[in-house]
Amino acid sequence: MNEEYKREHVFGLDYGTSDFKFGPITLGEVPEVVENRGYFVDSSSLMSRLMGVRKEIVVGRDVPMFLESREELAKRMVYPMRNGIIPKDDERAWKVIEELTKYALEIFAPEYDDFQGFYAVASISVVAPRYMYERLFEVFKEMNRGRVLIRAATIIPQPLAVxxxxxxxxxxxxxxxxxxxxxxxxxxxxxxxxxxxLNRGGDAANILTAEILKDAGYGDLAKEESLVRKIKEEIGLLPRNLSEAIQFAKSNPDKVRASLKIPGTRVKIDLEDLSWxxxxxGEYVFNPGHEIFQSYFARGMPRPGDVKIGDTYFYGMMDMAEAVITSVEKCPIELQPYLYSKILLSGGNFGWRIPRGLESVATTADLKSKEMLVEKGIENVEVVVTGDPKFSVWKGCIVYGYAVPIDYEWRWERMEGWMNVA
Amino acid sequence: MLRDSGPCIRVVCKLRSGDSDVEALFRALEAGEWKLAGPKLSKGEFEAEILSSSLEGDEVIFSLRSANPEVLEDFSRAAIRECWYIEVHYHLRAEAAEKAAENLGIKLGEKRVFRIKEFGVQLKVESFPAARALTISYRVGWGELNRNVMKKIHEKLINTKSPKSLLDRIMGWMK
Incomplete structure (x- = not known):
């Protein structure tokens, strides 16, 4: 196996909390994306046998074709990485990871004879414990049972990939x-x-969007998670200053009015006078502690709570700037100015846009973060939203795999290098 | 699902082992009026990004967003001075992939590798039907650059050559 072969067969796998992004170096800048979930089919049912369904678990784009009732959905649909950490003994979650990994590799594994496996670079949460690394390497070894799909593998934390x-x-x-x-x-x-x-991401904004839809008379739609997510992405705005933005919206209702038609359906949503x-x-993502959200909590919307998963605390209500400051202040003082001078925002939760006509009140994630940090007294801040924020982890996996030589073997003490799994 | 249907072009510069290095390559690009600023290179309105380089320092990957064949050729002419050869990779998705496959006379519906000779250069074409993706790569040196092969292949894949109107053709013939 030579270096040239490796460079042509680097394969990135980003196990995100919601989406799984994957693909070889040959895909260019954009990976394939499927939801990070698996559906356990009731293979004992008569209908499954009649229909010739042989699979125990379905992943990828075929999942919607196997869905049953809502009650069954809750029992049978598994989102393995919801918190970025899979419990050691959660065999169903690990089974989903195994199936997703196989699904991803088989889409791209070439059929030619001289293919001897990909050099897989996986990326998982920075809070993932060591047993997740060990288990993932086991999963990669399993991939080679029939034919060799992975020659060697490595795992890097998502922020490092960015x-x-x-x-x-x-x-x-x-x-x-x-x-x-x-x-x-x-x-x-x-x-x-x-x-x-932080124990919140895009899902927290989805929950709030669902509440807003209920208030606007679309309670039936609020139950459909993927639809709510789509509506959030279409209508959600990030305010420069929430009070000023609301005031602007109330005095300029036509400029802020949100109306949306869901393609391929008869569903039309119009927030009318609730468009503010x-x-x-957007504010909820950055600052859920704002007093305006109290009324939603009072009416039963779940508050993002502090939780401990494994050895890691996930804070629920800490605002985004406070989280950055708390993190940076745990580092040596000499290093802190450098850490503030380059803050990279990555992930789908930072893709806020400014619609035309709302430039004075809406903002982007980088500007919002910078303003929040400056308000808390931090100077010389530079915040950048990564280009294609959803894919920067996958891109980092590809760059890493390309650069690390094949003879650099995995070392547990440094958590870097290639683990031979073939 | 997110799809990028525009062409993504990567230029891989294979450096001459022993007597060239990454810094020499950057100097050659600067001599070709490509300005280097951090991981980005620019010439006028066109940009290239240094995507990665091998730890051995024998190979550098650049990403070009521009679909302009003149820019691709200009960039490669500047880089080739320090390179053993240059590999050009096209990563096409969705409609762009289907169009290129059609232009090359192949079908995207089958996962396989095709070797196709165009303008004296061997193209390696990989199709991934499940992802509606097509990857095309080929190698060039001085000789191919001097024959404007890159531009011709680019036009074949992306179909950028402006079709002449009937009037243009008639007038051209009359001249």
Whole structure:
């Protein structure tokens, strides 16, 4: 096996909390994306046998074709990475990871004879414990039962992948996906003792969007999670200053009015005089402690709570700037200015846009974060939203796999290098 | 699902082992008026990004967003001074992939590798039907660059050549 072969067969696998992004180096800049979930089919049922369903578990794009009632959905659908951590003994979750990995590799594994497996670079949460690394390597070994799909593998934390993709050795990475947010200072390697995890991501904004839809008379739609997510992405706005944005919306209702038609359906949503609530969606991601959200909590909307998973605390209500400051202040004082001077925002939760006509009140994730940090007295802040924030982890996996030579073997003490699994 | 249907072009510069290095390559690009700023290179309105380089320093990957064949050729002409050869990779998705497959006379519906000779250069074409993706790569050196092969292949894959109107053709013939 030579270096040239490896460079042509690097394969990135980003196990996000909601989406699984994957693909070989040959895909260019955009990976394939499927939901990080698996559906356990009731293979004992008569209908399954009649229909010739042989699979125990379905992943990828075929999942919607096997869905049953809502009650069954809750029992049979497994989202293995909801918090970024899979419990050691959660065999169903590990089974989903195994199936998803196989699904991804088989889409791209070439049929020619001289194919001897991919060089797989996987990326998982920075708070993932060591047993997840061990188990994932086991999963990769399992992939080679029939034919060799993986020659060697390595695993890197998601924030490090972001830093690699942007060639920034000293920075603070804020990775915010569907289920959680990781704030991780990086000084060549992730400063693990300084990592702050938040128990909220895009899903928190989805929950608020569902409440807004209920208030606007669309309670029936609020139950459909993927639809709510789509509505959030279409109508949600991030305010520069929430009070001023609401005031603007109330005095300029036509400029802020949100009306949306779901393609391929008869569903049309119009928030009418509640269109000002569009600004709440973005604010909630950055600052759920704002007093305006109390009324939602009082009416039963779940408050993002502090939880302990494994050895890691996930904070629920800490605002985004506070999380960055708390994380950076755990690092040596000499390093802190450098960490503030390069903050990389990555993940689908930072893709806020400014619609035309709302430039004075709406903002983007980088500007919002910078303003919040400046308000708390931090100087010389530079915040950047990574290009294609959803894919920067996958891109980092590809860059890492390409650069690390094949003879650099995995070392547990440094958690880097290639583990031969073939 | 997110799809990028625009072409993504990567240029892989294979450096001459022993007597060239990454810094020499950057100097050659600067001599070709490509300005280097951090991981980005620019010339006028066009940009390239340094995507990665091998730890051995024998190979550098650049990503070009521009679908302009002149830019691709200009960039490669500057880089080839320090390179053993250059590999060009096209990563096409969705409609762009289907169009390129049609232009090359192949079908996207089958996962396989095709070897196709165009303008004296061997193209390696990999199709991934499940992802509606097509990857095309080929190698060039001085000789191919001097024959404007890159531009011709680019036009074949992306179909950028502006079709002449009937009037243009008639007038051209009359001249």
């Amino acid at each position: 830093a690699i993709a942007h060639k920034t050795p000293t920075c603070t990475v804020v990775e915010s996906g569907h289920g959680n947010t990781q704030v991780c200072p990086i000084s060549m390697y992730p400063v693990r003792d300084a990592v702050i995890a 609530t569009r600004f709440l969606i």
